[in-house]
Amino acid sequence: MKPDQGLFQFDFDDHHAVLGVPITADAKAVRKRYLAIARKLHPDSLSGATATQAQQASDVLSKLVNPAYEALSQEKSSTEHALVLKLKGQSLRQTGTAPPVTSALAQDLLKAAHIDAAYRQAVSGLAERQFDQLEVVSKVMGELSELNLVYLYRSSASDRTSSSQPARQTQARPNTPTTTASPLPRQNQAAILDSYINRAQEYEQNKDYSRAILELREAVKTYPHNGACHSYLAMLYFKAGQSTMARIHAKRALEINPNDERASQIQARVDKASGGSTTGSAKPSTAKGANPKTSDPKSSDRGGGFFGLFGGKKK
Known part of the structure; x- marks a missing residue:
């Protein structure tokens, strides 16, 4: 052998x-x-x-x-x-x-x-x-x-299950005190989210896409179900020449909001840049913050990607 x-x-x-x-x-x-x-x-x-x-x-x-x-x-x-x-x-x-x-x-x-x-x-x-x-x-x-x-x-x-449990308890026993921590008021949440986006926009204007991406990644960690964050992050990844990550976040944005126009545009541009192939890549950007080595989408596409990797054995 x-x-x-x-x-x-x-x-x-x-x-x-x-x-x-x-x-x-x-x-x-x-x-x-x-x-x-x-x-x-x-x-x-x-x-x-x-x-x-x-x-x-x-x-x-x-x-x-x-x-x-x-x-x-x-x-x-x-x-x-x-x-x-x-x-x-x-x-x-x-x-x-x-x-x-x-x-x-x-x-x-x-x-x-x-x-x-x-x-x-x-x-x-x-x-x-x-x-x-x-x-x-x-x-x-x-x-x-x-x-x-x-x-x-x-x-x-x-x-x-755990994330939906407090809501069910509140509905069943509305007058029962709870020790669960209260979420941030909506206005506070909006202010925090705006701070991430504003900083990202400043970096984007200077074509410093790496730092802009870092800001949006933090926003996505804090608000994983915010479609606008995902679509904006997809756009930044595309500008940085990282088409694989752009495709992932555009897809997630469209799962949250199928009418997200920005995510649809990014998805279409990624597909066009890759010639319609799901493993293709956009032409890497040479702008500040787009490191040619770390922006190479091939490093993320090797071996067919993660979505088919678990539990599968190639014969």
């Missing part, structure tokens, strides 16, 4: 599955796990291995582990990865049906009473033996990817 045969059977853009860490892992946990894997696959740790096994270890480290760690350790790519995970969870929630999974662990996780604890335990168990047999490393990563898929589905559904 050649070193790479049997190793790469699913979409390895699921960086958490490659490293064997939960999708909730912080930067410190990701680094700790990466260093442990690097030591395990280092030639000095493989003194009794055959030449074929040593080559397999080298391939796994250089072609899978290192790129995954790089993606999760860099702030920009990690933030964008987290955003796509969130959108994936929302997409799963909207389907209303459980994702199809094949591994016993993933099927058990679908029924687990305490999703967070069960998910962490399942990931930890697989991670312990993930790199023991390199011939089946893709199988283990595929199982991890299915666990990620189920967790996104279950946690998104839980978020939706």
Whole structure:
């Protein structure tokens, strides 16, 4: 068997599955796990291995582990990865049906009473033996990817239930005091949102799209269901030459408000710039703030994107 045969059977853009860490892992946990894997696959740790096994270890480290760690350790790519995970969870929630999974662990996780604890335990168990047999490393990563898929589905559904619960309690018992913190008044929310947008507009006028994008990303974190924020962020990404992210936010804006004219225009411009291809990219901007290296949409489009990566095994 050649070193790479049997190793790469699913979409390895699921960086958490490659490293064997939960999708909730912080930067410190990701680094700790990466260093442990690097030591395990280092030639000095493989003194009794055959030449074929040593080559397999080298391939796994250089072609899978290192790129995954790089993606999760860099702030920009990690933030964008987290955003796509969130959108994936929302997409799963909207389907209303459980994702199809094949591994016993993933099927058990679908029924687990305490999703967070069960998910962490399942990931930890697989991670312990993930790199023991390199011939089946893709199988283990595929199982991890299915666990990620189920967790996104279950946690998104839980978020939706918990967010609607206070409203139901208020309707059922209108005179009962509550200890739940009151949301900000609408005028305060509007003022905070305006501050983000105003700063972004100032940066945009100076063609400093990177900083404008940062402002809008913070706005989207605070107000994830504001379609205008998503459509404005889509426009900024397009101006910065990042068509993949422009497409993601334009799509989200249209999900919130199908009549969002700006989002429709951005979506059409992205499609036109890419020649109608869903994996194409707009011509990168050379304006201030559009780093040619970080603005390359190919870095986000590798391997078919995130929306088809979880739980799928390529044969």
